[in-house]
Amino acid sequence: MAHDIAQAHGHEAAATNTGITNRKLAFWLFLASECVFFASLLIGFLVYGDKTNGGPGMELFNINLTTISTFVLLMSSLAMVLGVNASQRGLARDAMKWILATAVMGQIFLGFQVYEFWHFVHEGFGLTTSPLSTAFFVLTGFHGAHVFVGILWLLSLLWHGRRGGLTAEKSEAVEVGGLYWHFVDVVWIVIFTVIYLLPKVH
Amino acid sequence: MATVAAKTLGFLPRPTSKTGFWSWVTTVDHKRIGIMYLITAFLMFLVGGTEAWAIRIQLIRPDNDFVSAQTFNALFTMHATTMIFMAIMPLLAGFMNFLLPLQIGARDVAFPRLNAFSYWSYLFGAIFLNSSWFWLSEKGVPDTGWFSYANLTSLKFSGGLGPDFWTVGILLLGTGTLVSGFNFIVTILNMRAPGMTLMKMPIFTWTTFITSIMIIFAFPAITVALLMLLFDRQFAANFFNVESGASVVFWQHLFWTFGHPEVYILILPAMGIISEVLPSFSRKTLFGYNVMVISTAAIGFMGFTVWSHHMFAVGMGPIVNTVFGITTMAISIPTGVKIFNWLSTMWGGQVKFTTAMLFAVGFIMLFTIGGLSGFMHALPASDAQQTDTYFIVAHIHYVLIGGSIFAIMSGLYYWFPKMFGRMLDEKLGQWNFWVMFVGFNLFAFPFHFLGLMGMPRRIYTYSSNMGWDFWNLVSTIGVFVLAAGITLFLVNFGKTMSKKMDAPADPWDARSLEWTIPSPPPEHNFDKVPTVAALDDFWYQKYPDEHHKDLVRPATPVDAHGIHMPGASWMPMFLGLFNTVAGVGIMMHSTVVLAIGLVGTFLAIVGWAFEGDGGYHIEVEGGH
Numbered sequence: 114m115a116h117d118i119a120q121a122h123g124h125e126a127a128a129t130n131t132g133i134t135n136r137k138l139a140f141w142l143f144l145a146s147e148c149v150f151f152a153s154l155l156i157g158f159l160v161y162g163d164k165t166n167g168g169p170g171m172e173l174f175n176i177n178l179t180t181i182s183t184f185v186l187l188m189s190s191l192a193m194v195l196g197v198n199a200s201q202r203g204l205a206r207d208a209m210k211w212i213l214a215t216a217v218m219g220q221i222f223l224g225f226q227v228y229e230f231w232h233f234v235h236e237g238f239g240l241t242t243s244p245l246s247t248a249f250f251v252l253t254g255f256h257g258a259h260v261f262v263g264i265l266w267l268l269s270l271l272w273h274g275r276r277g278g279l280t281a282e283k284s285e286a287v288e289v290g291g292l293y294w295h296f297v298d299v300v301w302i303v304i305f306t307v308i309y310l311l312p313k314v315h
Numbered sequence: 316m317a318t319v320a321a322k323t324l325g326f327l328p329r330p331t332s333k334t335g336f337w338s339w340v341t342t343v344d345h346k347r348i349g350i351m352y353l354i355t356a357f358l359m360f361l362v363g364g365t366e367a368w369a370i371r372i373q374l375i376r377p378d379n380d381f382v383s384a385q386t387f388n389a390l391f392t393m394h395a396t397t398m399i400f401m402a403i404m405p406l407l408a409g410f411m412n413f414l415l416p417l418q419i420g421a422r423d424v425a426f427p428r429l430n431a432f433s434y435w436s437y438l439f440g441a442i443f444l445n446s447s448w449f450w451l452s453e454k455g456v457p458d459t460g461w462f463s464y465a466n467l468t469s470l471k472f473s474g475g476l477g478p479d480f481w482t483v484g485i486l487l488l489g490t491g492t493l494v495s496g497f498n499f500i501v502t503i504l505n506m507r508a509p510g511m512t513l514m515k516m517p518i519f520t521w522t523t524f525i526t527s528i529m530i531i532f533a534f535p536a537i538t539v540a541l542l543m544l545l546f547d548r549q550f551a552a553n554f555f556n557v558e559s560g561a562s563v564v565f566w567q568h569l570f571w572t573f574g575h576p577e578v579y580i581l582i583l584p585a586m587g588i589i590s591e592v593l594p595s596f597s598r599k600t601l602f603g604y605n606v607m608v609i610s611t612a613a614i615g616f617m618g619f620t621v622w623s624h625h626m627f628a629v630g631m632g633p634i635v636n637t638v639f640g641i642t643t644m645a646i647s648i649p650t651g652v653k654i655f656n657w658l659s660t661m662w663g664g665q666v667k668f669t670t671a672m673l674f675a676v677g678f679i680m681l682f683t684i685g686g687l688s689g690f691m692h693a694l695p696a697s698d699a700q701q702t703d704t705y706f707i708v709a710h711i712h713y714v715l716i717g718g719s720i721f722a723i724m725s726g727l728y729y730w731f732p733k734m735f736g737r738m739l740d741e742k743l744g745q746w747n748f749w750v751m752f753v754g755f756n757l758f759a760f761p762f763h764f765l766g767l768m769g770m771p772r773r774i775y776t777y778s779s780n781m782g783w784d785f786w787n788l789v790s791t792i793g794v795f796v797l798a799a800g801i802t803l804f805l806v807n808f809g810k811t812m813s814k815k816m817d818a819p820a821d822p823w824d825a826r827s828l829e830w831t832i833p834s835p836p837p838e839h840n841f842d843k844v845p846t847v848a849a850l851d852d853f854w855y856q857k858y859p860d861e862h863h864k865d866l867v868r869p870a871t872p873v874d875a876h877g878i879h880m881p882g883a884s885w886m887p888m889f890l891g892l893f894n895t896v897a898g899v900g901i902m903m904h905s906t907v908v909l910a911i912g913l914v915g916t917f918l919a920i921v922g923w924a925f926e927g928d929g930g931y932h933i934e935v936e937g938g939h
Contacts, residue, residue, distance in 0.1 A: 129505035135425040139501045146493065146531040153539035153569060157554065164560040166553070240552055244561040247553040251546055 140289050144296045151300050154255060155307055158248040166243030173238055175229075176309045182225035183305050186260075189218035190298045197291040203281035209274040212287070215294065216267040219260050226257050249308065256304055259297045266290050326922045329882040329929030333838075341883040343427035344838055348434050349413030350734060353727075355438055356405035360720075362445065363397035364801065366390050368794055371758075375791040377779035387775035388458035389477070393445075395461035396481065399581065400488050401441045403719045407584040408433075408495060410726055411523045413734060415499060417829035417836065418517045420508025420845040425501040427881045428923065429494050435891025436491030443895050444484030450476060457481035460773065462574060462625075463544075465555035465566035470548055476902060479548060482541045483898040489534050489541075490894065496530035499523055508828070509869040510847040514608065517827040518601060521608050522587030525615040529576045529583075532619065537573035540566060549901065564629055571622035579618040582682075582714060583611060585722030586653060589675040592729050593657055595825045596672035597664025600851055603656045610649035610656075617646040627695045628702045636695040643693035647686060654683055669823075670744030674725030677752050681717025685710055688763070703773075706766025712759040724751070724804070729823065736816035736835045743807040751800030758793030761786035826851040839878045842935040843871050882929025890919040 129135060162171065196211030230250070233239070240250045270290055273279060279287065330341040339347060370390050373381045382390065412430065416423055424430050447456045457477040459467050468478040503524045507516065516524075544566075546552035553559045555566050594601045601607060623631060623639040657679050666672070688710040692698045701707060724747075731739045770783050777783055821830040828845050829836070831853050848866035849855055855863035897912025899905075 130507050131504050133505070135501050135505050138505060139425065139497045142497045142500055142531055146497075146535050149532050149535035150539055153536050153572075156569075157539075157543065157565070160562060160565055161560075166559040240546075240550060242553075243559055244553045244556070247546070247561075251543070251552065251554075 134285060137285065137289060137292075140292055144292065147296065147300075151252075151256070151303070154248075154252040155303065158245075158252050158307060161244035161248045164244035166245075168242040168246060169233075169236055169238045170245065171312045173233060173236060174309050174312065176313060178225065178229065179305060179309050182222050183301065185218050185225070186222045186298055186301055189215045189222070190295055192218060193291045193294045197284070197288050200279050200284040200287040201281060205274055205277075205279040208279055208284075208287060209271055212267050212270055212274070216264050216271070219264045219267070219294075223257060223260055223264075226253065230254075252304065253308070256297070256300060259300070263290075263294050263297050266293065326918065327885045327926070329884055329926060331883070331931075338883065340888055341431075341885050343423070343431050343881050343883055343887070345412050345416050345424050345427065345430060346734075346836065346838075346840075348430055349409045349411075351434055352405050352409030352412055352437070353734075355434075355441070356402050356409060359397055359441055360402040360406065361801075363394050363402050364798065366394035366397065368798065370394060371791040371794040373775060374777075374787050376788065377777050377781075377784055379776055382775070384775040385458065388460075388773075389448075389456035391773055392457045392460050392463075392477075392481075393448075396444065396457065396485075398715065399461060399577070400485060401437075401444070403581050403715060403723070404492065405437055406723050407526075407581070407719070408437075408492075410519075410588065410723075410730070411495075411499060411526075411584060414730065414829060415502060415520060415523055416506070417733075417832070417840060418520045418827050419503065419506060419511060420828050420841060420847065421502065421506040422840050422844075422878065423881060424498050425506060426498050428884050428887050429498050431884070431887035432890055433491040433495040433498070435888045436487055436494070436894065439891050439895035440484055440487030440491065443487060443898060444480060447477070447480040447484075450480070455480065457484075462567075462570050464570075465544070465563040466557055468544060468548070469555060470551075478544065479902050482545050482548070483901055486538065486541050486545075487895055487898055489538055491891070492530055493534045493538075496527040496534070499527040500531070503527075508845045508847050509872060510852075514605065515847055515850045515852070518590040518604065518607055518611075519584070519587035519827075522583045522590070522611055525611045526580050526583045529580050529615050529618060533573045533576035533580065536569055537577075540569035540573070543569075545901070564626070567626050567629065568622070571625045572619070574625065575622040576618045578714070579614055581719050583614065585678070585719040586611070588722045588726040588729075589657065589678050590653075591825075591827065592671050592675040592725050593660045594851075595729070595823045596667045596669055596675075597661045598667075598824070599660055599664040600826075600854075601656070602659035602662075603652075604850060606652060607656055610652045613649040614646060617642065617649070621646055624693060624695075624698070627698045640693050640695050644690065647690050647693070650686055654679060654686075669728070670739070670741055670748055671725045671729035671823075673745065673748040673752075674721050674728065677748065678718060678721040678725065681713055681721060681755070685713025685717055688713065701766060703771055704766040705762040705770045705772055708772050709759055709762030709766055712762065716755055716759065721751075724748075727804075730829075731811070732818035732822050732834045733829055734835060735812065736818050737811045737814050738818050738822060739811050740807050743803060743810070747800055747803040747807060749800075750803055751797060754793055754796030754798070754800050756793070758790050758797050761790045761793070765790075824857075826854040828853060839880060839933050839935070846871055877932035877934040880931055880933055882931065884923070884926060884929070886919050886923040886926060890916060890923065893919055 129138075131138065133141075192211045192214040196208050196215060199205075199211060200208035233246075238246050238249075240247060267290060270279065270287060273283075273286070330337065332338045332341075339351065342348065369382060370387070373379050373387055373390075375381075412424070415421075444457075450456075455476045457463070457480050459473060459478055459481070463478060463481060467473060468481075503516070503520060543552070543554040547554050547556060553561050555561050555563055557563060590601055590607060620642045621639060623635060624643045627636055627639075657675075661676075668676075688706065692701060692707070692710065728739055728744055731737070764786050765783055768782060768786075770777065770781070777787075816835070818834040820833050822834070823830070828847075831845060832841060845852075846868040848868045849863055852866070852868075855866065893912050893915030895912070896915060897909055900907070900909025900912050
């Protein structure tokens with residue numbers, strides 16, 4: 114642990130009061146803040162659930178297709194866990210394999226999303242169709258943007274790894290990247306529940 | 316002192332100069348950043364004050380035509396936006412930046428470069444938003460009020476660039492604020508001096524802590540609201556488009572979910588300031604420190620449960636109105652507790668009325684008036700009479716000038732020697748206080764009468780048969796007196812800065828750690844990391860009493876290779892700059908400018924990540 118802290122500070126070993134490094138603590142706070150960000154967008158979707166403005170409504174959302182993409186995203190989180198674990202044990206090559214797998218699965222998820230967007234637009238459900246469509250595209254779009262940023266992040270970790278940067282001492286970089294990836298996953302679980310699952314329950 | 320040779324993949328080397336203009340541009344020193352915040356924010360305070368002056372000139376007599384109705388709309392919008400986002404918040408951020416590490420015995424904040432980035436986001440955001448006055452476009456200035464209700468902000472009703480300036484500008488300012496919030500929380504949780512448990516922290520640090528927590532939960536809500544508005548205006552989305560079935564009340568909920576915590580963000584640090592000043596000049600410890608901390612936390616939490624009291628006139632129904640009425644009344648309990656704590660702090664103390672103390676006592680009185688009118692708004696039935704009248708204007712000016720600004724003035728007089736190494740002139744200071752105090756009450760107290768007489772807020776003129784002539788005239792006279800008071804501060808500032816630095820380390824015989832080091836502090840703050848055994852530890856080192864004579868302090872940590880200082884950097888400034896360029900691109904609907912902004916932002920992030928450590932070490936005599 115002390116070694117982690119030294120890394121975060123360059124080379125000065127300054128123990129923190131909480132024992133958690135500044136970087137990781139800041140990142141947890143950032144995620145807390147992001148919760149409110151997504152909650153606000155989700156509320157927009159909930160408020161506008163029946164505001165279809167004459168366009169297609171909730172019946173458009175295809176739970177079968179999204180279940181597959183959701184499964185892929187969940188599996189990406191599993192790969193990320195294995196990647197973090199490998200990097201903490203100093204197995205840089207394994208870590209890079211799992212990180213690559215995570216990024217690929219994230220990319221597949223985004224592919225599903227692009228297809229879904231394209232399909233909806235062809236069904237007459239575009240950004241400007243109705244309050245419902247606006248809320249849907251902006252909510253899932255911002256989530257997709259988060260996944261995209263996550264993929265860039267993973268790629269930068271891989272780039273670090275190729276230069277020999279993913280040592281056990283620097284595993285916190287992977288861990289924090291993992292925190293972000295899991296968070297984006299968890300947000301998707303909520304979005305999936307609200308958009309695709311709950312309407313089926315009614 | 317040895318510069319660490321760092322292999323760098325960045326675009327620009329870490330600057331090493333310690334003096335001159337560019338050393339300020341590239342600084343990551345929290346004290347310099349604090350001073351830059353204070354000076355910039357004070358200039359913005361004067362800009363907002365000038366707008367207030369123009370508003371009052373327009374209203375000095377009935378049927379006046381000093382400005383047009385359109386200009387008047389722009390004036391009140393920019394006055395409020397400037398005062399809230401670009402003057403009071405950053406003035407308080409200036410104090411937080413300067414004081415927070417000193418009060419907890421740290422050598423800097425957790426992320427010095429991010430801290431610099433917060434400042435540059437603020438500066439460029441402020442320049443961006445105010446440049447709307449000079450943008451060559453009709454109706455370029457935001458004119459939809461500081462809460463910019465939908466659907467007045469729709470393209471249909473505001474075709475100009477005003478709401479775009481407002482949206483992008485506040486997004487830029489908010490970015491800096493959010494980053495500061497993370498930075499301060501981590502600094503407080505992780506970097507306190509050995510022995511300083513949370514309940515031994517100075518009270519200003521506590522208010523900074525709670526305020527930062529409020530910031531990180533309140534600002535995402537406004538960010539989403541602004542992004543939605545941006546989508547509506549730029550891409551014809553439907554978040555607030557009534558014609559397609561959207562709800563305009565949705566904006567109000569999102570805005571006030573942020574907006575009400577925001578007013579506590581503006582007042583909690585101010586309360587922290589006077590909670591430091593009152594004990595110093597009463598020569599007593601703060602009465603009920605624990606209760607004060609709990610009250611601050613309670614206000615921070617409850618601040619998120621009262622937002623709909625801004626919306627009683629919307630017609631949310633009796634149940635919702637009642638719930639928010641009750642939560643609003645409840646939040647005045649911790650606030651009232653604080654007022655009694657301050658009074659009890661002075662009770663039986665050896666009270667010395669320095670200028671800082673006068674402003675602090677003035678705060679208690681004026682904030683109580685503002686709090687009482689706020690309490691009246693908690694009753695939905697009463698609020699229905701008062702909403703959108705000058706009574707509301709009276710309330711916000713009593714809590715924001717009588718509250719926040721008076722506390723800021725108090726803090727400036729109190730910490731000026733620590734910041735600039737010179738004592739502000741006390742005689743001028745007394746004049747400063749009394750002229751401001753009289754001027755402010757002359758200016759804002761008539762708003763109560765005008766409001767009860769039914770004068771609506773935001774009207775650009777009125778006819779003389781309404782009976783509002785006299786009090787409007789009094790208020791405008793008051794604004795001149797208030798301005799004279801603020802001018803006295805500027806005179807005092809100029810006069811003091813021309814003197815030589817001679818302030819002692821502890822001019823007020825005070826209690827917290829910032830007074831243990833020279834005025835102004837050295838760049839590394841503390842030669843030795845201080846250790847703490849009690850609240851007001853420094854006081855008991857000077858005056859040990861029965862309960863505090865045998866305090867056991869933890870061992871001083873050893874700086875193995877001297878004191879490590881973070882290197883200066885160009886990247887925070889560039890990141891703030893290119894963010895703003897991207898904002899300009901959105902404004903101009905120019906893909907080229909947007910692309911320049913985004914590419915610049917990306918490069919600044921890459922440069923940031925790879926510029927290397929660049930820190931250096933300071934060896935201090937006896938520092939080991």
